[in-house]
Amino acid sequence: MADDDTLARMFWARVERSGASPAQQFKQGGSWKTLAWREVGGIVREVALGLLALGRKKDEAVGVLSTSRAEWVQADFAIFSAGGRTIPIYPTYPPDLIQYIVNDAEIRTLIVENPAQLAKVIEVRRNMAGLEQVVVIQGYEGKEPWVLTWEGLRRLGRDNEDKLKSELATRVAGGRPEDIATVVYTSGTTGPPKGVVQTHDNHMAMLTSSEHTLRVAEGDVHLLFLPLAHSFGRLESFAGIYRGLTTAFAESIRTSPRSGRTSSAACRGSSRKCTPASWPRARPARRSSGRSSSGRWTSARRSPSSSRPRSRCPDCWA
Numbered sequence: 001m002a003d004d005d006t007l008a009r010m011f012w013a014r015v016e017r018s019g020a021s022p023a024q025q026f027k028q029g030g031s032w033k034t035l036a037w038r039e040v041g042g043i044v045r046e047v048a049l050g051l052l053a054l055g056r057k058k059d060e061a062v063g064v065l066s067t068s069r070a071e072w073v074q075a076d077f078a079i080f081s082a083g084g085r086t087i088p089i090y091p092t093y094p095p096d097l098i099q100y101i102v103n104d105a106e107i108r109t110l111i112v113e114n115p116a117q118l119a120k121v122i123e124v125r126r127n128m129a130g131l132e133q134v135v136v137i138q139g140y141e142g143k144e145p146w147v148l149t150w151e152g153l154r155r156l157g158r159d160n161e162d163k164l165k166s167e168l169a170t171r172v173a174g175g176r177p178e179d180i181a182t183v184v185y186t187s188g189t190t191g192p193p194k195g196v197v198q199t200h201d202n203h204m205a206m207l208t209s210s211e212h213t214l215r216v217a218e219g220d221v222h223l224l225f226l227p228l229a230h231s232f233g234r235l236e237s238f239a240g241i242y243r244g245l246t247t248a249f250a251e252s253i254r255t256s257p258r259s260g261r262t263s264s265a266a267c268r269g270s271s272r273k274c275t276p277a278s279w280p281r282a283r284p285a286r287r288s289s290g291r292s293s294s295g296r297w298t299s300a301r302r303s304p305s306s307s308r309p310r311s312r313c314p315d316c317w318a
Contacts, residue, residue, distance in 0.1 A: 006175040006200040007238065008080040010207075014241050015041035021219065024070045025248040032248075040074060045168070047078035049157030052164045054109055054133055058083035058171060059180065061105045065089040065098065065121075066113035068228045069249055071137045071150060073237050075111050076228075080200075083171035086182045088229035091117060099124040100192055101185050102131055111135045111150075118147065177201035184231055196231075206235055207242040218244035225250035 004010040015037045023037040035043075056062065062079045064086060066072050079086045087105045089098060091113060098120055102110060110131060112118050118136055125131065137150045148156070181200045185193035216222065222245050226233030240247040
């Protein structure tokens with residue numbers, strides 16, 4: 001079986017090939033921290049084993065409600081490795097939309113960024129009977145039995161490694177290109193959000209096609225600031241692994257005109273990708289050129305945002 005025909009096998013093949021090379025960069029305590037591919041692989045393995053220990057079965061849905069950050073990508077590939085389906089949810093969504101997507105996608109475990117996102121889930125929890133656990137990435141100090149911390153989930157994976165490692169290997173090896181990888185929900189401008197089903201094969205085909213247009217080399221640094229609930233942001237995340245890039249995570253999409261450009265210089269980024277709606281915030285100050293001293297910027301072609309109906313999600317067109 002090919003080592004790159006599903007997103008999970010693509011990830012583990014990259015970890016094997018690029019082991020000690022840098023994979024992720026993010027701000028921590030005011031300075032940039034770098035994780036090697038082998039370190040990211042260790043985290044993904046622990047999270048995947050933790051999901052199995054929670055009882056997640058093949059093809060079950062796990063949601064992610066967070067801004068773009070290293071743990072988002074780690075969770076994504078842990079879910080794929082466990083044979084699950086990732087359901088992205090925009091962090092700007094109000095409680096009622098979170099409830100709708102959790103119920104419609106039949107999410108069993110929901111990974112949220114912080115106590116603020118958890119509070120939205122708690123507000124509508126009584127209306128989400130199928131939701132079994134919530135995992136909080138940072139800032140949670142409560143003791144609710146149905147809430148785990150990110151570190152707690154990783155520890156659960158470590159504690160159950162001997163018992164579950166063969167099952168995890170089976171899930172990775174048994175994944176098929178036609179399996180559903182993710183369901184991406186629309187912004188809900190014309191009614192309730194609609195789930196767009198995407199298979200592993202869909203994404204692998206896009207990545208193969210991107211080789212003709214994405215002008216990067218293995219080891220390049222790309223600055224990711226688009227929401228990972230956005231299909232283009234997700235493609236950029238996948239391309240980082242497919243092409244062996246170092247993914248640097250911008251501190252905030254809302255401050256990308258200043259901090260995004262500063263982040264690109266600080267992490268020595270060679271590229272970043274945007275949609276046209278975010279281009280005025282992300283492009284270099286000189287409008288006459290598509291290139292700056294810190295690298296080349298690329299964009300996807302879409303219709304002007306002014307022609308679209310107003311969305312309940314401020315970041316959906318970003």
